[in-house]
Amino acid sequence: MKEIEVTGKKRSTIGKKSSKNLRKEGFIPCNLYGEAKDENGAPKALAFTCPMNELRKIVYTPHIYVINLIIDGESHTAILKELQFHPVTDALLHVDFYEVNDQKPITIGIPVKLTGLAQGIRDGGRMNLSIRKINVTAKYQDIPEHLDIDVTDLKIGKSIKVGDLHFEGLEMATSKEVVVCSIKATRKSNAASKAEDAE
Numbered sequence: 001m002k003e004i005e006v007t008g009k010k011r012s013t014i015g016k017k018s019s020k021n022l023r024k025e026g027f028i029p030c031n032l033y034g035e036a037k038d039e040n041g042a043p044k045a046l047a048f049t050c051p052m053n054e055l056r057k058i059v060y061t062p063h064i065y066v067i068n069l070i071i072d073g074e075s076h077t078a079i080l081k082e083l084q085f086h087p088v089t090d091a092l093l094h095v096d097f098y099e100v101n102d103q104k105p106i107t108i109g110i111p112v113k114l115t116g117l118a119q120g121i122r123d124g125g126r127m128n129l130s131i132r133k134i135n136v137t138a139k140y141q142d143i144p145e146h147l148d149i150d151v152t153d154l155k156i157g158k159s160i161k162v163g164d165l166h167f168e169g170l171e172m173a174t175s176k177e178v179v180v181c182s183i184k185a186t187r188k189s190n191a192a193s194k195a196e197d198a199e
Contacts, residue, residue, distance in 0.1 A: 120183030
């Protein structure tokens with residue numbers, strides 16, 4: 001996984017009015033969750049703010065990052081946990097981060113990257129990518145930037161499921177039955193098939 005640095009400042013005031021004012025000034029309210037728990041055993045959050053231009057580089061990208069969060073000069077290693085967007089304007093409203101360490105495994109969605117030219121494509125079929133990310137569990141330092149899936153032998157009408165895949169050091173967290181990609185028949189491939197049958 002690529003590493004990137006993001007800076008922020010702790011916030012003392014919490015609430016809708018405060019958050020609204022922060023956004024007007026170009027800052028986004030954030031929380032950092034980690035090992036800390038409150039008296040009820042619920043995850044305890046460190047509330048802070050980040051400038052929107054700092055967050056842009058980790059939010060609007062297909063890449064996943066290990067983030068070096070510098071909050072008031074204090075360093076935290078984290079990953080993106082959850083993003084909240086405005087339902088109408090799509091503006092970023094809130095970001096949750098999750099603190100990680102090199103000992104405890106984490107579960108995160110890794111982008112899928114198809115490699116090779118599928119047999120089904122050569123035969124006139126069309127590739128259908130059903131999911132763009134697969135959830136895996138591993139220590140963050142063992143997690144790759146993307147999962148390479150070789151589709152060279154994939155034929156028309158066939159699919160690759162999560163259960164068909166294996167990556168060294170990674171445990172699949174997405175259900176084994178989930179279809180990653182498949183080759184659909186097209187008019188062109190159907191016509192070619194009929195022509196072959198006629199011959």
